[in-house]
Amino acid sequence: MYPEFGRDPRNLRLGLATDGMNPYGNLSSKHSSWPVLLIIYNFLYWLCMKRKYMMLSMMVSGPRQPENDIDVYLSPLIEDLRLLWDEGVEVFDAYEKVNFNLRVLLLWTINDFPAYGNLSGYSVKGHHVCPICKENTSYHQLKYGRKTCYIGH
Amino acid sequence: MKRNHPYRRLKKPFHGCQEDKTAPPPLTGDEVYNRVSHIEVAYGKTVKHSGVKNIWKKKSVFFELPYWSKLDVRHCIDVMHVEKNVCDSIIGTLLNIKGKTKDGINARKDLVEMGVRLELQPQPHGKRTYLPPACHTLSKSEKISFCNYLRGVKVPQGYFSNIKSLVSIEDLKLMGLKSHDCHVLMQNLLPVAIRGILPKNVT
Numbered sequence: 001m002y003p004e005f006g007r008d009p010r011n012l013r014l015g016l017a018t019d020g021m022n023p024y025g026n027l028s029s030k031h032s033s034w035p036v037l038l039i040i041y042n043f044l045y046w047l048c049m050k051r052k053y054m055m056l057s058m059m060v061s062g063p064r065q066p067e068n069d070i071d072v073y074l075s076p077l078i079e080d081l082r083l084l085w086d087e088g089v090e091v092f093d094a095y096e097k098v099n100f101n102l103r104v105l106l107l108w109t110i111n112d113f114p115a116y117g118n119l120s121g122y123s124v125k126g127h128h129v130c131p132i133c134k135e136n137t138s139y140h141q142l143k144y145g146r147k148t149c150y151i152g153h
Numbered sequence: 154m155k156r157n158h159p160y161r162r163l164k165k166p167f168h169g170c171q172e173d174k175t176a177p178p179p180l181t182g183d184e185v186y187n188r189v190s191h192i193e194v195a196y197g198k199t200v201k202h203s204g205v206k207n208i209w210k211k212k213s214v215f216f217e218l219p220y221w222s223k224l225d226v227r228h229c230i231d232v233m234h235v236e237k238n239v240c241d242s243i244i245g246t247l248l249n250i251k252g253k254t255k256d257g258i259n260a261r262k263d264l265v266e267m268g269v270r271l272e273l274q275p276q277p278h279g280k281r282t283y284l285p286p287a288c289h290t291l292s293k294s295e296k297i298s299f300c301n302y303l304r305g306v307k308v309p310q311g312y313f314s315n316i317k318s319l320v321s322i323e324d325l326k327l328m329g330l331k332s333h334d335c336h337v338l339m340q341n342l343l344p345v346a347i348r349g350i351l352p353k354n355v356t
Contacts, residue, residue, distance in 0.1 A: 071213065078218060
Protein backbone atom coordinates (compact mmCIF):
# COMPACT_ATOMS: atom_id res chain seq x y z
CA MET A 1 0.00 0.00 0.00
CA TYR A 2 2.92 2.30 0.68
CA PRO A 3 5.56 1.10 -1.80
CA GLU A 4 8.02 3.91 -1.19
CA PHE A 5 7.97 3.02 2.51
CA GLY A 6 8.52 -0.66 1.88
CA ARG A 7 11.34 -0.10 -0.55
CA ASP A 8 13.84 0.83 2.14
CA PRO A 9 14.45 -2.09 4.51
CA ARG A 10 15.81 0.32 7.10
CA ASN A 11 12.38 1.84 7.72
CA LEU A 12 11.10 0.66 11.04
CA ARG A 13 7.91 -1.19 11.79
CA LEU A 14 6.80 -0.92 15.39
CA GLY A 15 4.40 -2.74 17.64
CA LEU A 16 2.95 -1.05 20.69
CA ALA A 17 2.28 -3.15 23.77
CA THR A 18 0.68 -1.94 26.96
CA ASP A 19 -0.82 -3.41 30.08
CA GLY A 20 -1.35 -2.53 33.69
CA MET A 21 1.30 -3.70 36.13
CA ASN A 22 1.90 -3.18 39.79
CA PRO A 23 5.38 -1.88 40.64
CA TYR A 24 5.02 -2.75 44.31
CA GLY A 25 4.05 -6.38 43.93
CA ASN A 26 1.91 -7.41 46.83
CA LEU A 27 3.00 -4.51 49.04
CA SER A 28 0.31 -2.27 47.66
CA SER A 29 -2.44 -3.95 45.77
CA LYS A 30 -4.18 -0.88 44.50
CA HIS A 31 -1.38 0.69 42.54
CA SER A 32 -1.38 0.31 38.78
CA SER A 33 1.14 1.69 36.35
CA TRP A 34 0.92 1.38 32.62
CA PRO A 35 4.19 0.87 30.77
CA VAL A 36 3.97 1.44 27.03
CA LEU A 37 6.50 -0.62 25.15
CA LEU A 38 7.52 -0.30 21.55
CA ILE A 39 8.74 -3.39 19.76
CA ILE A 40 10.78 -3.20 16.58
CA TYR A 41 9.62 -5.81 14.13
CA ASN A 42 12.64 -5.30 11.87
CA PHE A 43 14.66 -7.48 14.17
CA LEU A 44 14.67 -11.22 13.92
CA TYR A 45 11.59 -12.56 15.60
CA TRP A 46 13.49 -14.25 18.39
CA LEU A 47 15.30 -11.03 19.15
CA CYS A 48 12.51 -8.48 18.91
CA MET A 49 10.74 -9.61 22.07
CA LYS A 50 13.90 -9.67 24.20
CA ARG A 51 14.24 -7.07 26.90
CA LYS A 52 17.35 -5.61 25.31
CA TYR A 53 15.59 -4.68 22.10
CA MET A 54 12.28 -3.39 23.43
CA MET A 55 11.88 0.29 24.08
CA LEU A 56 10.04 1.59 27.08
CA SER A 57 8.69 4.66 25.39
CA MET A 58 6.61 5.91 28.26
CA MET A 59 5.37 5.02 31.67
CA VAL A 60 1.93 6.15 32.75
CA SER A 61 2.49 6.16 36.46
CA GLY A 62 -0.05 6.85 39.12
CA PRO A 63 -2.05 4.99 41.62
CA ARG A 64 -4.98 4.48 39.31
CA GLN A 65 -5.12 3.15 35.82
CA PRO A 66 -5.74 5.68 33.08
CA GLU A 67 -8.59 3.76 31.43
CA ASN A 68 -10.00 5.70 28.51
CA ASP A 69 -7.87 8.75 29.30
CA ILE A 70 -4.82 6.86 28.12
CA ASP A 71 -5.28 8.78 24.86
CA VAL A 72 -4.11 11.94 26.58
CA TYR A 73 -0.95 10.24 27.76
CA LEU A 74 -0.35 8.67 24.39
CA SER A 75 -0.75 11.84 22.36
CA PRO A 76 2.91 13.00 22.65
CA LEU A 77 3.99 9.60 21.42
CA ILE A 78 1.53 9.79 18.56
CA GLU A 79 2.86 13.23 17.68
CA ASP A 80 6.35 11.82 17.43
CA LEU A 81 5.13 8.92 15.38
CA ARG A 82 3.39 11.33 13.01
CA LEU A 83 6.58 13.26 12.57
CA LEU A 84 8.42 10.01 11.92
CA TRP A 85 5.86 8.98 9.33
CA ASP A 86 5.24 12.28 7.53
CA GLU A 87 8.79 13.53 7.23
CA GLY A 88 11.09 11.09 8.90
CA VAL A 89 14.29 11.98 10.68
CA GLU A 90 17.87 12.11 9.49
CA VAL A 91 19.74 9.11 10.89
CA PHE A 92 23.33 7.95 10.43
CA ASP A 93 23.77 4.47 9.03
CA ALA A 94 26.91 3.12 10.68
CA TYR A 95 27.22 0.20 8.27
CA GLU A 96 27.23 2.16 5.04
CA LYS A 97 28.52 5.38 6.66
CA VAL A 98 25.82 7.59 5.17
CA ASN A 99 22.95 9.61 6.49
CA PHE A 100 19.51 8.54 5.48
CA ASN A 101 15.92 9.48 6.15
CA LEU A 102 14.35 7.09 8.64
CA ARG A 103 10.60 6.62 8.63
CA VAL A 104 8.53 4.65 11.07
CA LEU A 105 5.21 2.83 10.80
CA LEU A 106 3.22 1.70 13.81
CA LEU A 107 2.01 -1.72 12.79
CA TRP A 108 -0.33 -2.74 15.58
CA THR A 109 -0.94 -2.78 19.28
CA ILE A 110 -0.67 -5.78 21.57
CA ASN A 111 -2.73 -5.86 24.74
CA ASP A 112 -5.22 -7.86 26.71
CA PHE A 113 -8.92 -7.51 26.22
CA PRO A 114 -9.73 -4.73 28.76
CA ALA A 115 -6.82 -2.67 27.44
CA TYR A 116 -8.11 -3.32 23.93
CA GLY A 117 -11.20 -1.38 24.90
CA ASN A 118 -9.13 1.51 26.19
CA LEU A 119 -6.94 1.74 23.15
CA SER A 120 -9.47 1.18 20.41
CA GLY A 121 -12.41 2.94 22.02
CA TYR A 122 -14.66 -0.06 21.66
CA SER A 123 -16.76 -1.25 24.58
CA VAL A 124 -15.47 -4.51 26.02
CA LYS A 125 -18.01 -4.91 28.78
CA GLY A 126 -21.66 -5.74 28.66
CA HIS A 127 -23.53 -7.42 25.91
CA HIS A 128 -22.09 -6.16 22.65
CA VAL A 129 -18.49 -6.99 23.33
CA CYS A 130 -17.44 -8.70 20.12
CA PRO A 131 -15.60 -6.10 18.03
CA ILE A 132 -16.33 -8.09 14.89
CA CYS A 133 -20.04 -8.76 15.38
CA LYS A 134 -20.67 -5.23 16.76
CA GLU A 135 -24.36 -4.73 17.52
CA ASN A 136 -25.26 -8.23 16.35
CA THR A 137 -23.28 -10.01 19.07
CA SER A 138 -25.24 -13.01 20.25
CA TYR A 139 -25.28 -13.17 24.01
CA HIS A 140 -27.13 -15.08 26.66
CA GLN A 141 -27.45 -14.12 30.28
CA LEU A 142 -27.04 -17.14 32.53
CA LYS A 143 -29.60 -17.15 35.29
CA TYR A 144 -27.68 -19.02 37.96
CA GLY A 145 -24.07 -18.40 37.00
CA ARG A 146 -24.92 -14.68 36.78
CA LYS A 147 -22.62 -14.31 33.83
CA THR A 148 -23.07 -13.47 30.22
CA CYS A 149 -22.00 -16.04 27.73
CA TYR A 150 -21.49 -15.42 24.06
CA ILE A 151 -22.89 -18.34 22.17
CA GLY A 152 -21.87 -18.79 18.60
CA HIS A 153 -18.32 -17.52 18.80
CA MET B 154 -15.43 -23.26 10.75
CA LYS B 155 -16.08 -24.56 7.25
CA ARG B 156 -19.56 -24.38 5.74
CA ASN B 157 -19.93 -28.15 5.68
CA HIS B 158 -18.18 -29.04 8.91
CA PRO B 159 -19.93 -31.95 10.65
CA TYR B 160 -20.05 -30.02 13.96
CA ARG B 161 -22.40 -27.51 12.38
CA ARG B 162 -25.16 -30.09 12.03
CA LEU B 163 -24.90 -31.51 15.55
CA LYS B 164 -27.62 -30.29 17.84
CA LYS B 165 -27.32 -32.24 21.04
CA PRO B 166 -23.73 -31.63 22.12
CA PHE B 167 -24.13 -27.88 21.68
CA HIS B 168 -26.91 -25.46 22.47
CA GLY B 169 -29.67 -27.32 20.71
CA CYS B 170 -29.93 -25.86 17.25
CA GLN B 171 -28.03 -26.14 14.02
CA GLU B 172 -25.52 -23.47 13.19
CA ASP B 173 -25.72 -22.21 9.64
CA LYS B 174 -24.38 -18.68 9.93
CA THR B 175 -20.99 -17.70 8.67
CA ALA B 176 -18.56 -15.49 10.49
CA PRO B 177 -19.23 -11.80 9.92
CA PRO B 178 -16.49 -9.84 8.19
CA PRO B 179 -14.53 -7.55 10.53
CA LEU B 180 -14.77 -3.80 10.09
CA THR B 181 -12.06 -2.24 8.01
CA GLY B 182 -10.17 0.72 9.38
CA ASP B 183 -12.07 3.21 7.26
CA GLU B 184 -15.42 1.88 8.46
CA VAL B 185 -14.32 2.16 12.05
CA TYR B 186 -13.14 5.67 11.39
CA ASN B 187 -16.50 6.65 9.93
CA ARG B 188 -18.23 5.28 12.99
CA VAL B 189 -16.05 6.99 15.53
CA SER B 190 -15.16 10.22 13.79
CA HIS B 191 -18.13 12.17 15.12
CA ILE B 192 -17.71 11.10 18.76
CA GLU B 193 -16.55 13.86 21.02
CA VAL B 194 -15.29 12.87 24.42
CA ALA B 195 -14.27 14.82 27.43
CA TYR B 196 -11.39 13.07 29.15
CA GLY B 197 -10.99 12.86 32.86
CA LYS B 198 -13.74 12.85 35.40
CA THR B 199 -17.02 13.91 33.90
CA VAL B 200 -20.56 13.91 35.09
CA LYS B 201 -22.27 10.81 33.86
CA HIS B 202 -25.07 11.73 31.51
CA SER B 203 -27.68 9.22 30.60
CA GLY B 204 -28.52 9.14 26.96
CA VAL B 205 -28.15 6.95 23.95
CA LYS B 206 -25.65 4.27 24.72
CA ASN B 207 -22.96 3.90 22.13
CA ILE B 208 -20.78 0.87 21.83
CA TRP B 209 -17.94 3.08 20.71
CA LYS B 210 -16.53 5.02 23.61
CA LYS B 211 -14.17 7.38 21.87
CA LYS B 212 -12.18 8.11 18.79
CA SER B 213 -8.87 6.50 19.45
CA VAL B 214 -5.73 8.65 19.28
CA PHE B 215 -4.24 6.25 16.83
CA PHE B 216 -6.49 7.69 14.14
CA GLU B 217 -4.25 10.76 14.26
CA LEU B 218 -1.76 8.63 12.39
CA PRO B 219 -2.53 9.02 8.69
CA TYR B 220 -1.98 5.37 7.86
CA TRP B 221 -3.87 3.88 10.83
CA SER B 222 -7.19 3.42 9.06
CA LYS B 223 -5.45 1.65 6.17
CA LEU B 224 -3.96 -1.11 8.31
CA ASP B 225 -5.58 -4.53 8.22
CA VAL B 226 -4.85 -5.62 11.77
CA ARG B 227 -4.87 -2.71 14.18
CA HIS B 228 -5.08 -4.37 17.57
CA CYS B 229 -3.80 -7.74 18.65
CA ILE B 230 -4.88 -9.62 21.72
CA ASP B 231 -2.09 -10.85 23.95
CA VAL B 232 -2.06 -14.59 23.24
CA MET B 233 0.16 -15.36 26.22
CA HIS B 234 -2.47 -13.90 28.53
CA VAL B 235 -5.35 -15.77 26.93
CA GLU B 236 -3.51 -19.06 26.95
CA LYS B 237 -2.73 -18.71 30.64
CA ASN B 238 -6.36 -18.02 31.51
CA VAL B 239 -7.60 -20.94 29.44
CA CYS B 240 -5.01 -23.24 31.00
CA ASP B 241 -5.96 -22.16 34.52
CA SER B 242 -9.63 -22.86 33.85
CA ILE B 243 -8.94 -26.27 32.33
CA ILE B 244 -6.64 -27.36 35.15
CA GLY B 245 -9.10 -26.06 37.73
CA THR B 246 -11.99 -27.91 36.18
CA LEU B 247 -10.05 -31.12 35.60
CA LEU B 248 -8.67 -31.39 39.09
CA ASN B 249 -11.85 -29.88 40.55
CA ILE B 250 -9.96 -27.30 42.60
CA LYS B 251 -12.28 -25.41 44.86
CA GLY B 252 -12.88 -21.89 43.65
CA LYS B 253 -11.20 -22.54 40.33
CA THR B 254 -13.54 -25.06 38.81
CA LYS B 255 -16.06 -23.92 36.25
CA ASP B 256 -18.24 -26.97 36.80
CA GLY B 257 -20.30 -26.08 39.84
CA ILE B 258 -23.93 -26.28 40.78
CA ASN B 259 -24.80 -23.00 39.09
CA ALA B 260 -23.29 -24.14 35.82
CA ARG B 261 -25.37 -27.30 35.96
CA LYS B 262 -28.52 -25.33 36.74
CA ASP B 263 -27.88 -23.15 33.73
CA LEU B 264 -27.60 -26.23 31.56
CA VAL B 265 -31.07 -27.26 32.68
CA GLU B 266 -32.31 -23.74 31.99
CA MET B 267 -31.00 -23.90 28.47
CA GLY B 268 -32.24 -27.45 27.97
CA VAL B 269 -28.98 -29.05 26.97
CA ARG B 270 -27.13 -32.05 28.43
CA LEU B 271 -30.02 -33.10 30.61
CA GLU B 272 -28.08 -36.12 31.88
CA LEU B 273 -25.90 -33.71 33.88
CA GLN B 274 -28.66 -31.95 35.79
CA PRO B 275 -28.28 -31.80 39.58
CA GLN B 276 -30.35 -34.34 41.45
CA PRO B 277 -31.64 -33.59 44.94
CA HIS B 278 -30.86 -36.30 47.50
CA GLY B 279 -32.49 -35.21 50.70
CA LYS B 280 -30.63 -32.18 51.97
CA ARG B 281 -27.74 -32.51 49.55
CA THR B 282 -27.71 -32.28 45.82
CA TYR B 283 -25.80 -34.73 43.73
CA LEU B 284 -23.98 -33.62 40.62
CA PRO B 285 -23.63 -36.49 38.16
CA PRO B 286 -20.04 -36.83 36.93
CA ALA B 287 -19.42 -35.27 33.55
CA CYS B 288 -17.21 -36.90 30.97
CA HIS B 289 -14.23 -34.86 32.13
CA THR B 290 -14.60 -35.55 35.84
CA LEU B 291 -11.64 -37.36 37.39
CA SER B 292 -11.92 -39.71 40.31
CA LYS B 293 -9.45 -39.42 43.15
CA SER B 294 -7.20 -42.22 41.94
CA GLU B 295 -7.23 -40.74 38.45
CA LYS B 296 -6.23 -37.38 39.85
CA ILE B 297 -3.36 -39.01 41.71
CA SER B 298 -2.12 -40.72 38.59
CA PHE B 299 -2.45 -37.44 36.69
CA CYS B 300 -0.34 -35.62 39.29
CA ASN B 301 2.16 -38.45 39.46
CA TYR B 302 2.58 -38.32 35.72
CA LEU B 303 3.30 -34.60 35.85
CA ARG B 304 5.81 -35.11 38.65
CA GLY B 305 7.65 -37.74 36.71
CA VAL B 306 7.97 -35.85 33.43
CA LYS B 307 11.52 -35.41 32.18
CA VAL B 308 12.14 -32.58 29.76
CA PRO B 309 15.26 -31.16 28.07
CA GLN B 310 17.15 -28.52 29.98
CA GLY B 311 15.76 -25.03 29.72
CA TYR B 312 12.47 -26.27 28.35
CA PHE B 313 10.24 -26.09 31.36
CA SER B 314 10.39 -25.02 34.96
CA ASN B 315 10.93 -27.59 37.69
CA ILE B 316 7.51 -29.13 37.57
CA LYS B 317 8.04 -31.16 40.72
CA SER B 318 7.80 -27.96 42.70
CA LEU B 319 4.55 -26.98 41.03
CA VAL B 320 2.61 -30.17 41.67
CA SER B 321 1.42 -30.90 45.14
CA ILE B 322 0.31 -34.48 45.62
CA GLU B 323 -1.36 -33.88 48.99
CA ASP B 324 -3.81 -31.28 47.72
CA LEU B 325 -3.88 -32.65 44.15
CA LYS B 326 -3.23 -29.19 42.81
CA LEU B 327 -0.97 -27.32 40.47
CA MET B 328 0.35 -24.16 42.05
CA GLY B 329 2.22 -21.10 40.88
CA LEU B 330 1.96 -21.72 37.17
CA LYS B 331 3.70 -19.07 35.13
CA SER B 332 2.54 -18.27 31.64
CA HIS B 333 5.32 -20.28 30.04
CA ASP B 334 4.42 -23.30 32.16
CA CYS B 335 0.85 -22.95 30.96
CA HIS B 336 2.06 -22.84 27.38
CA VAL B 337 4.05 -26.06 27.68
CA LEU B 338 1.26 -27.74 29.61
CA MET B 339 -1.35 -26.86 27.00
CA GLN B 340 0.81 -27.67 24.01
CA ASN B 341 2.60 -30.82 25.10
CA LEU B 342 1.96 -32.29 28.50
CA LEU B 343 -1.80 -32.06 29.00
CA PRO B 344 -2.86 -34.07 25.94
CA VAL B 345 -0.47 -36.86 26.92
CA ALA B 346 -1.44 -36.71 30.59
CA ILE B 347 -5.15 -37.19 30.06
CA ARG B 348 -4.89 -39.60 27.16
CA GLY B 349 -4.86 -42.66 29.35
CA ILE B 350 -7.32 -41.39 31.91
CA LEU B 351 -10.26 -39.83 30.14
CA PRO B 352 -12.53 -41.49 27.54
CA LYS B 353 -11.63 -41.13 23.91
CA ASN B 354 -14.26 -38.56 22.96
CA VAL B 355 -12.77 -36.06 25.42
CA THR B 356 -9.16 -36.44 24.39
